[in-house]
Amino acid sequence: MRIGELSRRTGVSIRSLRYYEEQNLLHPERMASGYRRYADPDVVRVQRIQSLLAAGLGTQKIDRILPCMMQHREELRLSCADLYDDLVAERKNLLDRIATLRASVNALDAIIAASPAT
Template identity: 45%
Template sequence: MRIGELAAKAGVSVRALRYYEEQRLLASERSASGQRLYADGAVDRVGLIQQLYAAGLPSRTIVELLPCVETGEVTTELLHRLAAERSRIDAQIRSLTSTRGRLDDILTTTATSWCTGEPCPPAGTTLAP
């Protein structure tokens, strides 16, 4: 498939796909006219790349990880790096969960004082002044 089609199917920009190629995260063949052509599996690969970026992994780690995903082979060094990334993500989840709890407390307190005399809406409801 061509780059525009891949971008549409994967939900990313053409620019992002070109960047992924520059970072050696994604490969394409070239048509006789020089257009980029991608294999059908490229949509799944782009999805994985997006997930790994969203988790905060740098491109250099993703480049090392992708062959492991494809072949199942991994080095001890990569396993240690991935374990460290997983620990970092776990810490981030704990921090976000704590922050969400604090926001819930604020919303409960605010909703209680805002809803004088009326039943308060459940947590997660947008409150208009």
């Protein structure tokens, strides 16, 4: 499939797909004309990239994680044990950022509650 079809099937912009290739996350075949050609497994790969980006991971970490993600029945498993500690640390960082955001929301709620209604 060409890049436009991959974009339609994944809901990801063509620009983002090109960026993923620049970041070494996607490896399309190149046709003689220079057009990129993607395979069906690339749809799943792009969905995984999107999920990892949504989780707050950067493309360098995603580049390390993607080769270690394997489908096992209905769930994903990590096949590279050396990444486990990194992922646990990344999860902790996300939880810390969530706590900071909650504190900011609480502060804003207090200010709003103390402000006269407009």
